[in-house]
Amino acid sequence: MLSIQALQETVDSAYVEPAVFELRPDYRALLIAVDGLIPGASEAASNALLEQAEMVARTALSERKAEHLPHIAAWREAYQAFGAKPNRTRNSLEALIRRAEAGLPRVNKLTDIYNAISVLHQIPLGGEDLARYSGAPRLIRATGQEPFDTVASGEPIVEYPDAGEVLWCDDDGVTCRRWNWRQGRRTQLRDETTSALFILDALAPMSNESLLAAGADLTSHLSTLGSEVISVQRLIGFPPAPGRDMTKG
Structure with missing residues (x-):
């Protein structure tokens, strides 16, 4: 199991390019x-959270x-x-919101939770297997x-981004x-994932308060996935924001 210090070093090493x-x-x-997660299949609690998210999405889509x-x-x-075309390559939040009306996917407890939080707080939210990371997130x-x-087409392939793409x-x-x-594919969450890195992306009009509230909701639900779950967080902005936090749930 990773230590609080090791988790903190991961988020402290993260970097957003000035460009x-x-x-x-x-x-x-x-x-x-986060570390100390106990993997598991979708269950009643994660299903209930997804149902709540689906209801919120349907209400939002009924208005606009x-x-x-x-x-x-x-x-x-x-x-x-x-240079991306948003009608062809939709951000993860929009893709989930559009799926919610027909029903969000049930994958496993961990993925279900972060998908639901993304929709509930209307924020793009990515989850990565921390054990498969190499070096600092950038x-x-x-x-x-x-x-x-x-x-x-069902086959593994290596692609390359467009120059100037944000990634x-x-x-x-x-x-x-x-x-x-x-x-x-390399760092995607798996059924056996026990340590993870979550990235919550915000632009105006989302406030820092709303961003941090989404993070708090996520960590609260993740804390139910094991008796020794630990997490740290860091808020990165321009100008740089302190925002260091450590929790054990």
Whole structure:
């Protein structure tokens, strides 16, 4: 099991390239590193959380189209700013919101929780297997040479991003393309995942208070996945925000 110190070193080493803040000065990332998770299949509690999220999504979509929800609209603008087409490559929040009306996927307890929190708080939220990370998490503008381990037509394949694309990466390559569009195969959460890194992405009009509230809701539910669950978090913004926190649940 990882120590609090090891988890803190992970989030403290995370880095957002200045070029990203030049693109969107209002961007903030809340990183939460967690260990001590006990894996398990979807269950009544995670299903109930997903049902709550589905209800919230249906209510939101009854009032306006998905692309007009404030945080989704902000992310569509951000995608256009680095050349992505938001109607073709939707941010993870928009993709989930649109699926919620017909029913969100039931994957496993861990994935169910973070998908539900993403919809409930209307924030893009990515989850990565921390044990499969290599080096520090970094958000950069791509050179186009970073390898992305993914699947196409059911077969493993390595792709490369467009130059200038915003992406998360580590020492071994891309972990998530187009800011929060598609996660790589190498670091994706698995049924056996016991340590994870979660990234909550915020743009205006989402406030820091709302961002931190989403993080608190996530860690509260993650704390139910084991008696020795520990977590740390760090808020990254421009100018840099302190935001260090450590919890044990």
